[in-house]
Amino acid sequence: SVFVAFLQHTGIKIPSVLHLLTSVWFYIALFCFIGVVILLYYLRKTLFFYERVKGFVLNIWEGIMSLKSVRNIPLFIFYTLAIWACYFFHFYFTFYCFAFTAHLGMIAALIMFVGGTFAVIVPTPNGAGPWHFAIISMMMLYGVNVTDAGIFALIVHGIQTFLVVLLGVYGLAALPFANRHRK
Incomplete structure (x- = not known):
């Protein structure tokens, strides 16, 4: 009851939140959002461009650090x-x-x-x-x-x-x- 009173006092109506959580469209949007996040996570890991840039930057850094061994x-x-x-x-x-x-x-x-x-x-x-x-x-x-x-x-x-x-x-x-x- 304390939480319900707090939510009503702040302007959040429990029936509208419950209606949102029981809506099919909410779960479709949530599923799509989670799918896009997972896809972006795996693409970031395996994307050729990402790996290419990462390798390029690491090679430059390794080249700069190799200057320490130059006599x-x-x-x-x-x-x-x-x-x-x-x-x-x-x-x-x-x-x-x-x-x-x-x-x-x-x-x-x-x-x-x-x-x-x-x-x-x-x-x-x-x-x-x-x-x-x-x-x-x-x-x-x-x-x-x-x-x-x-x-x-x-x-x-x-x-x-x-x-x-x-x-x-x-x-x-x-x-x-x-x-x-x-x-």
């Missing part, structure tokens, strides 16, 4: 910047190999390089596809026709990929010699 941080930073500078200058100097890009300046190269770098983040082998799309689109903004831009993108990407493979094979072949001298 010479300034040298590491220097090599990192030098590698990116070599990539950029390779991209920029290639402008002078073609008449249709020779007039583009360093700022245009930097803009295209940054855009292409972000396009490589898309999970494809060596950025093939998204990188080409980004470079072709940006070159068209600078007045280069689509065919010439496509030729440029294919040649530059092909040379860069070949260089990475070549240096990777060299590194793989040189690794036993470098490890033998350390022992």
